[in-house]
Amino acid sequence: MTLDTRPLGTVGGIAASDSHGRFGPDRQRRPVLELDDGTFIAECTAITEYLDALDGAPALTGTTPREKGLIHMMSKRAELELLDAISVYFHHATPGLGPHVEIYQNAEWGFRQRDKALKGMHYFDGVLKSQPFVAGENFSMADITVIGGLIFAGLVEVPVPAECEALQAWYATMQERPSVKNRVTMSAPVEASV
């Protein structure tokens, strides 16, 4: 599948191309998928749902009810316990995106969230001791969410603890996936398109 992509510039934390608030309540939501009929779909898991369902053979969000349930459960946990926690740490307990964007910071809360993310890494380490992928026997959206969390954690210097050997081993395997290898190109900084 090929998608046309274009950068959405940011001015003071506001998506520069979104003069009508179509992208969401705070106008900061990226990525945003624009459908041929003009519909916008934001939020990563929602975009994944849409794209995965297109050909009628979902590969990332599950086919059986049990798979769907477990994948959504584990992806949600990856957000709660890792990705969101790291994001809050970044925006509240580090300089984040700079003083023009981070107009309110709560450092104490931010450091608590870093601790939560480290606890989350231990949780996923436990999960991966007994199964090859985050939601079970197959690669899924839940793995992608954990990968996203660990990439973000690496960028803000919250590495996976050495004792989390199962998580480390799984992450090393994930690095071999073409999508993960190519992510640097995809997320390279771009000039604001204002």
Place this chain on the structure above:
Amino acid sequence: MTLDTRPLGTVGGIAASDSHGRFGPDRQRRPVLELDDGTFIAECTAITEYLDALDGAPALTGTTPREKGLIHMMSKRAELELLDAISVYFHHATPGLGPHVEIYQNAEWGFRQRDKALKGMHYFDGVLKSQPFVAGENFSMADITVIGGLIFAGLVEVPVPAECEALQAWYATMQERPSVKNRVTMSAPVEASV
């Protein structure tokens, strides 16, 4: 569909029946659905995905890729902008579940989240000005998430602002649904089953 239900007691914030951490990383996750094969599925949206997929005709999570994408987007927004924000307000800026459970509180963050929830109500008011339901033309999981947020908000005395007329009107209609009418019975306090 009929499900056997039983209360999961709480002792100091820990689900009393979960001695093996099966319910999630912090052992506080409710509700939990136990399948016939012994699998546990937690996280509300994941349980909804599972149950909704069982008969092959999902009524709450969408059938077309576009519906799936929009429903997941709006449900996620209802969590981010309303339900989660109210929950953090409750646990951090009010006595919450009491001193034995709320061992760490960050009141400043809690009040910020109350403000965020009020902003979220205005966002959903705007959405409901142009469409009958949260994710479009049909009732979906996204409506349920907003209903959950507003019920919680009412309990902690953060009512819908009077000027949010579309949200008020939609919420009045939602109150007529049997599932919403019956929720008081379902969520009545129960003794801890320890």
